[in-house]
Amino acid sequence: MSTITRGMMLDAIIIGGSYAGLSAAMQLARARRQVLVIDGGQRRNRFVEYSHGFLGQDGKKASAIASEGKAQLMAYKTVSWVEGQAISALPQGEGFAVAVEGQASYHARRLILATGVSDQLPAIEGLAERWGRSIFHCPYCHGYEIDNGRIGVLASGPLSHHHAMMLPDWGQVTLFTNNCYEPDAEQLAALHQRGVRIEAASVRRISGVATVGLQDGRQLEMDGLFTLSTVRINSPFAEQLGCEMTEGPMGTVIRTNEIKATSVPGVFACGDAARMAGNVAMAVADGAMAGVAAHQSMIFEAKAA
Template identity: 40%
Template structure:
C-alpha cells in the first residue's frame, strides 16, 4: 500500500475520532487521523460524568488518549484541515488545506458540530464555562446555585423541569415574548420557576464566569450559571457534498453500527446525537472503528 493510501481515514481527532482510531489500530488497520486541533469543548475547563476521568480537563483526556493511540504503529496523525472528500475507484480521495491528497477505502467523520450562539455580548466567552448545555456534564458543579435557562417554548418547559433537580433557584429567560402555553407557564410558576421575558443586552463575566445579566431595560440580575441550547450546524460541508442524510434535527443519520446513508462512510461523536458528552463520543467512536473493520473483513473475505 502506497504511503498516501490508507484503509481508513478518520476526519477529526478528538474523543470519538481517537476511540475509532484505537479500535482500528488494534485491528491492524492502516489509519490516518486528520485533525485541525479545534475541538468543540476547547473552552470547557473540566470534563465530568466519564468514569476514570471525572474532573480532568478536556486536554488532559485527549492528550493521554492520543498518546495511547500512537502506540499502535499502523495509526498515523496529520495536523491539517480536510477541504474535500469524493468517491474514487477504490474508495475515497481526500484533499487537505495544505494541498495533500490521500486515498482510503473507508471514511469516518468525527467532526463534531459548530454552535451558532445567540448574539449576546459576553456569551461566547462564557460558553462551556458558565453558559452550559448539559446538567449531566456540568450540573453538579453549579448545584443549588442561582441559575438561569436561556430558552423558549416546549424545550424551555422540558428543560426547566429537568434543571429543578439540580437547583431550586432557577429562572427561565425567554429573551423576548414567551411562547410557552398557559398550562406550561402555570406549572413552572407553581414550581417556583419565574419566567422573564426581558431581552438580554449583555453578560458581565470574569474569565468566562457569569456575574450579571444586563437587560435592555437597564435592569440587572446576578446568576452563577446559564443553561442554553444554541442552534448548530455540521462543522463541515463535506458530509452534505457526499450526500450523507441528516435527520430533521440536523444531526447525521446513522444506523446502530455508525454507518451513514453513504456507503463506506461512518460517523461518530457530537455530529450524530444531541447527547454531547465525552463518554458518548468515546462509545460511538469505538463502535464506528469496530464496525468499519468488520466491513473491511467482510468485503475481503
C-alpha cells in the same frame, strides 16, 4: 506510528481527532489496520477547562483527556496522524480520497466522519466570552458544579422549556424567556410545579460571572447560566458524499444507523456531527461503535461502494 507512502491504500481515514475520532481510531488500530487521522485541532469543548460525567475521567481537564488519548493511540504502529484541514472527501475506486489543504491526498477503503460541530450562540452581549466558563448547554456536564445555586436559563426557542424543566435538579432556576418563546398554560403550570421562576423582560447583556442585565435596568445575579445553541457541522463532506441528513431543533446532523453507518456504503459518522446532543462519554461510545463497524465491514462486505 506508521509512515504513509505515496499512493498507499489505507484501511480507514478518520476526519476529526477529538474524542469520537480518537475512539474510532483506537478500535481499528487494535485490529492492526492501517489508519490515518486528519485533525484540524478544534475540539468543540475547547472553551471548557474541566470535563465531567465521563467514567474514570470525571473532573479531569478536557485538554488532558484529549492529549492523553492521542498519545495512547499513537503508540500503535499502524496509526498515522496529519495535522491540517481536510478540504474534500470523495469516492474513488473501491474507497475514498481525502485531500488536505496544502498537503497530499490520502486514500482509504473506509471513511469515518468525526468532524464535530460548531455552536451558534444566541446574540447576547457578553455571552460568547463566557461560553464554557459560566455559560453552558449540558446540565449533566456542568450542572453539579453550580452546587445547587442560582441557575439562569437563557431561552433561545421553544426547546428551552425542556431545559428549564430539567435544571431544577441542579439548582434554583430562573427562565429568561427573552422574547424567544411564550410558554402556554400547560407549560407554565409544569414550570411552576418544578419551582421555576419566569422572567419575561428582554435580556440586554451578561456581565460578571453570570449576571443577567435586563432591558429595564435590573441586574439579576446567577451562579451559572444555560442556553441551547444551534449547531453547524464543521465540514461539508457528508453532503458532498451524498449522506442522508437529519433536521432537528438544534440543527442538522448526519443520519446514521445503530452501528454509526451512514446511508453511503463505506462511510461512517460519529460524535456530535452524528447525534442531536452529546458529551464526551457519548462521543467516545459513538467512536468505538463506528470503529468496530468500519472494521467488520471490511471483512464481511465486498467493497465500499
